[in-house]
Amino acid sequence: MSTSDERKYHHGDLPGQLIEAGVEAIERLGVDRLSLRELARQIGVSPNAPYRHFESKDLYLVALATEGFDRLTAVSEGVEDLQTLGRAFIGFALKHPNLFALMFSPVVSKSQNPELMEAGMRSYAPLLKLLGVENHSDPRAVKAWALVFGLATLRNNGFLVEGDDCGPDLLSMPLTFD
Amino acid sequence: MSTSDERKYHHGDLPGQLIEAGVEAIERLGVDRLSLRELARQIGVSPNAPYRHFESKDLYLVALATEGFDRLTAVSEGVEDLQTLGRAFIGFALKHPNLFALMFSPVVSKSQNPELMEAGMRSYAPLLKLLGVENHSDPRAVKAWALVFGLATLRNNGFLVEGDDCGPDLLSMPLTFD
DNA sequence: ACCTGAACACCGTTCAAGT
DNA sequence: ACCTGAACACCGTTCAAGT
Numbered sequence: 001m002s003t004s005d006e007r008k009y010h011h012g013d014l015p016g017q018l019i020e021a022g023v024e025a026i027e028r029l030g031v032d033r034l035s036l037r038e039l040a041r042q043i044g045v046s047p048n049a050p051y052r053h054f055e056s057k058d059l060y061l062v063a064l065a066t067e068g069f070d071r072l073t074a075v076s077e078g079v080e081d082l083q084t085l086g087r088a089f090i091g092f093a094l095k096h097p098n099l100f101a102l103m104f105s106p107v108v109s110k111s112q113n114p115e116l117m118e119a120g121m122r123s124y125a126p127l128l129k130l131l132g133v134e135n136h137s138d139p140r141a142v143k144a145w146a147l148v149f150g151l152a153t154l155r156n157n158g159f160l161v162e163g164d165d166c167g168p169d170l171l172s173m174p175l176t177f178d
Numbered sequence: 179m180s181t182s183d184e185r186k187y188h189h190g191d192l193p194g195q196l197i198e199a200g201v202e203a204i205e206r207l208g209v210d211r212l213s214l215r216e217l218a219r220q221i222g223v224s225p226n227a228p229y230r231h232f233e234s235k236d237l238y239l240v241a242l243a244t245e246g247f248d249r250l251t252a253v254s255e256g257v258e259d260l261q262t263l264g265r266a267f268i269g270f271a272l273k274h275p276n277l278f279a280l281m282f283s284p285v286v287s288k289s290q291n292p293e294l295m296e297a298g299m300r301s302y303a304p305l306l307k308l309l310g311v312e313n314h315s316d317p318r319a320v321k322a323w324a325l326v327f328g329l330a331t332l333r334n335n336g337f338l339v340e341g342d343d344c345g346p347d348l349l350s351m352p353l354t355f356d
Numbered sequence: 357a358c359c360t361g362a363a364c365a366c367c368g369t370t371c372a373a374g375t
Numbered sequence: 376a377c378c379t380g381a382a383c384a385c386c387g388t389t390c391a392a393g394t
Contacts, residue, residue, distance in 0.1 A: 104331060107208060110337065137339075149324075229370085
């Protein structure tokens, strides 16, 4: 019997620890240097302990990206206007650039991982609500999404620099959507 | 003495062959499964032959991304209106999704690789020209760039599906920039 | 039910040669 | 000037145990 609803493992909540450590490590190292073995070492379990909880590194990365979308959804909740929502989105992207890149990267396949796709769609829902549309494919919603995603990514990758004509920083750039 | 201006190597133009093979392999395998050793094997050279031409795999990926931007620039040349330019950009992205993702990925650092940054900026220049602006940070140009980049990426990653309300396909979606 | 230990094939990278 | 061959440390993954 366990002391709470959470399942307990020998070393605590190993899946949760792996995700937590991964969120930190991906920013420190980049996706391409993120090592499951190294995470296991950090946590203090054997090299293959993660495989009791994730079928493969690919599926671990899917879980990491899913966690990313959930955190993005969290910072969007309760936002009541488009400007603020756009800035929350961009703020999240600038704070976690490597996790953000993974979430929208072909390294994690949305079509093959419905759970990931659903987390992505949950993070998109607040925008639909503020625009008052129901159709996920509404052109205004899609274009607003693409625009803030594009701005954040271009910024994270060095194509936009602080202090240019977009304003003192990207977050204060007028985000007109039409 | 060589038979042309091109430097000849034992196995031909090895750097060029590696890039050519990489452009093909990245679509087949994804960035994360792209192996320099495997490319060398394919071409028929030893595992470390690539290191005579690229200091590291990272710098090879930078060269691959640079090649990507050059090819993107090539399909943008001579385009005379915004709609067509936007569709050329998106068309390129849909044709080479994994290479396109690499070009705009933090895996290749723009700030640390001026040559890559310059190739990226050359691919951006036709948009500036069509908009009649000179400043790289012009808000209209940045927003148009972010929008088409965002649409292409969302599509490549399964967030937009063919046949939704954006039109018969993404390329026919009205691309109004303001 | 969850984890360890040992092993395998593979990779990026380095070094000492070879022509 | 360019390439090979052998080696090193590391990784993802599998399998046979252990408690």
